[in-house]
Amino acid sequence: MSIGAAVFTLSFLESECFFLVLIFLQPIDLVSSSIPLVSDASLGVHALAVAGFFFGRMYRRQGRFLELWRADATRASLFFVACIALSAASGFPGLAHEKVRGLYFVAAYFGFYLLAATWLSTAERKCKALRALLTSTVLVGIFAFVQVTAQSYTGLYTLLYELISDEWKGRPPAFLPGPNALAGYLNLILPFAIAVCALSREARWKRLAGAVVVIGAVSLLLTQSRGGYIAFAATVIVAIWHFARDHKRRIVLLLIVALVGSTFYAALLEWNPRHFGEFEDDHSTLARVILWYAAWNLFLASPVHGIGFGTFNFVSENYLPAIADLPENLGVHNIYLELLAEVGVLGLLSFLTVAHLGIRRARKLCQHGDWFQHAIGFGAACGMTAVLVGGFVDHNVLWAPQIGLLFWLWLAMVSAAPTRGERSA
Numbered sequence: 001m002s003i004g005a006a007v008f009t010l011s012f013l014e015s016e017c018f019f020l021v022l023i024f025l026q027p028i029d030l031v032s033s034s035i036p037l038v039s040d041a042s043l044g045v046h047a048l049a050v051a052g053f054f055f056g057r058m059y060r061r062q063g064r065f066l067e068l069w070r071a072d073a074t075r076a077s078l079f080f081v082a083c084i085a086l087s088a089a090s091g092f093p094g095l096a097h098e099k100v101r102g103l104y105f106v107a108a109y110f111g112f113y114l115l116a117a118t119w120l121s122t123a124e125r126k127c128k129a130l131r132a133l134l135t136s137t138v139l140v141g142i143f144a145f146v147q148v149t150a151q152s153y154t155g156l157y158t159l160l161y162e163l164i165s166d167e168w169k170g171r172p173p174a175f176l177p178g179p180n181a182l183a184g185y186l187n188l189i190l191p192f193a194i195a196v197c198a199l200s201r202e203a204r205w206k207r208l209a210g211a212v213v214v215i216g217a218v219s220l221l222l223t224q225s226r227g228g229y230i231a232f233a234a235t236v237i238v239a240i241w242h243f244a245r246d247h248k249r250r251i252v253l254l255l256i257v258a259l260v261g262s263t264f265y266a267a268l269l270e271w272n273p274r275h276f277g278e279f280e281d282d283h284s285t286l287a288r289v290i291l292w293y294a295a296w297n298l299f300l301a302s303p304v305h306g307i308g309f310g311t312f313n314f315v316s317e318n319y320l321p322a323i324a325d326l327p328e329n330l331g332v333h334n335i336y337l338e339l340l341a342e343v344g345v346l347g348l349l350s351f352l353t354v355a356h357l358g359i360r361r362a363r364k365l366c367q368h369g370d371w372f373q374h375a376i377g378f379g380a381a382c383g384m385t386a387v388l389v390g391g392f393v394d395h396n397v398l399w400a401p402q403i404g405l406l407f408w409l410w411l412a413m414v415s416a417a418p419t420r421g422e423r424s425a
Contacts, residue, residue, distance in 0.1 A: 004048050011052030011115075012059075016128075019119060022049060023409075024132040027140050027185060027402050028175045031161045042401045043108045050111035053119070068117060073357045073415045077110050077408070080350040084309045087343045091308030092315050102310030102342070105399065109408045116412035123372060126413060130192065130376070134212050137189050141215035144172040144182065148222055171224050181400040183228025186220045187386035188406050191235050192379025198243040199371040221264050227393035231386035233261070238382055242366075288333045288393065291316070295332045295341040306344035335391035335398060354411065359384050361414040380410040 010018035022045070030041035068074050084106045088099035120126050147154055152168050160175065171179035193216065196209035220228055236257055244250040294316045298307055307315050312332055332338035339348040358380065365377025387397050387407055396403045 004044075007045055007048045008052035008055075011049040012056035014053065014056060014119070016125075019049075020128055020132045022046070023129050024136045026133065026406060026409075027136055029160065029177070029401055031177070040401050042405070043105065046112050046401075046405060047104075047108050050108070050115050053115045057118070068114060071117070071415045073354060073361065073411050074114070074117070076350065076354045076357050077113055077411070080347070080354055081106050081110050083305075083343050083347040083350045087306045087308050087347060090305045091302065091342070092311055095308060095311045095314055098310045098314060099308045102308070105401070105404065106309070108401070109404045112405050113408035113412045113415075116409050117416045120412060120416045123370075126376065126416075127372065131208065133189065134193060134208050137186070137193075137212050138208075138215055140174045140176075140182075140185075141212075141219040144174040144219040144222060145215075147172040147174065172219070172222055174219065176402055177396075177400050179223040180225045180228065180394050181396045181403060183220050183223040183225035183231075184387070184390055184394060184396045184400070184403050185406065186216045186223075187228060187231045187235065187390060188383040188403065188410065189379075190216050190220070190232065191239065191382030191386070192375055194235070194239045195243075195375035195378040198239070199375050201371075225394075227390045229261075229265075230393075231390040234389050235382045235386055238385075239378075242378065291332050292334055292337050295334070295337040298341040299337070299344070302344060303340075304344045304346060306340070306342045306347060309342045309347070312338060312342055331395055331399065333394055335395045338395050338398065355384050355388055358411040358414060362410075365414055376413055380414045383407075383410055 007018075028042070031039050081103075084103050088103055091099065120129060143156075147157070148170075151170070153173070157173070157175070161177065172182065173179050174182050176182040176185055190213065193209040193212035196205050197213060200206055200209070217232070220232055237254065240250055240253045240257070244253055295312065298312070298315065301307070332341065335351070336348060339351055362377045362379075362381035362384070365373050366381065368374050368377065384407065387403075391397065397407050398404065
């Protein structure tokens, strides 16, 4: 209770230090069965911060609610929350806890977006927030190296995730729920770091961003997430095309990246053949195909509003074949099929609308005269695109709080439009 009261109070007072610490601790979560409703402490902390922030704004009569409502991303995000609520009310009967849990996740993401879009009203605050985010990413990568070196999740990780039971499989998750989640998280941050390296002339930014690119890229490779690799490859290709000055340099850089990537992939294939084995021996691939088929059938059974967000694992049993090796509670591992099954067509279209509006706004920022705003635009556009690309084989943006909150933080970054002529701090 004392921690919750402190979070609410600091947010009520709009402590800059508190908000920067909140962003710095973005990749860390505490998962415990003793926490009510969702088990994720991170969401609870962010929800209290949102409540304290807006209660303070209303108390001081400093609200910018009309300005927030004018943003297309705000209305689209609210409609997405409404679709989640509709699926909870009209979906598969029962499973109230799971439906409330799913609604709580999405509402927390939306609330954090509103907080960030309001508080990050100046380039100076964005500058401090992104420096905190990049600094924490360096620590995330270092912790991933520690796990690989120790060949263990480490005691700190098991303390944060008391529910973990899997043996070490050579793939570091750092502070995230799993290696695929770590790859998704890094894919949301690396585009901004790459843009800073390409655009900034300030030594302090280049050093920090360069460290993030090197440590983050190696950490992403160590996750051995195939979906993460594809998303990162798309980011690198876009970055080369965007920042290289002529076609000759683009071709040379693409060839170098392809060579380096192939070398690392071959090394990983030798290092962990269990994960990179032939597809007929890859149970995770087979399991996902089966789960995708089940999700499609559930969508056909309720195409408009779905069966209820967060209920797939509990409803899909009747749609799955009896396979002994099929893991329990695996989830759909595809945001498109999961949203179709659990929230229907309306839910999928509303989420895609949110992503589209964010990417469109980010691309406009890429034309801004200031390098910092340009970097934010490129980072947000490529980061959100990486989520959509990786979403074909994963669903962490929906269920990993660190990734979901970061996705909506980028949306807030580009929605909090800079004033004309505003420059970086």
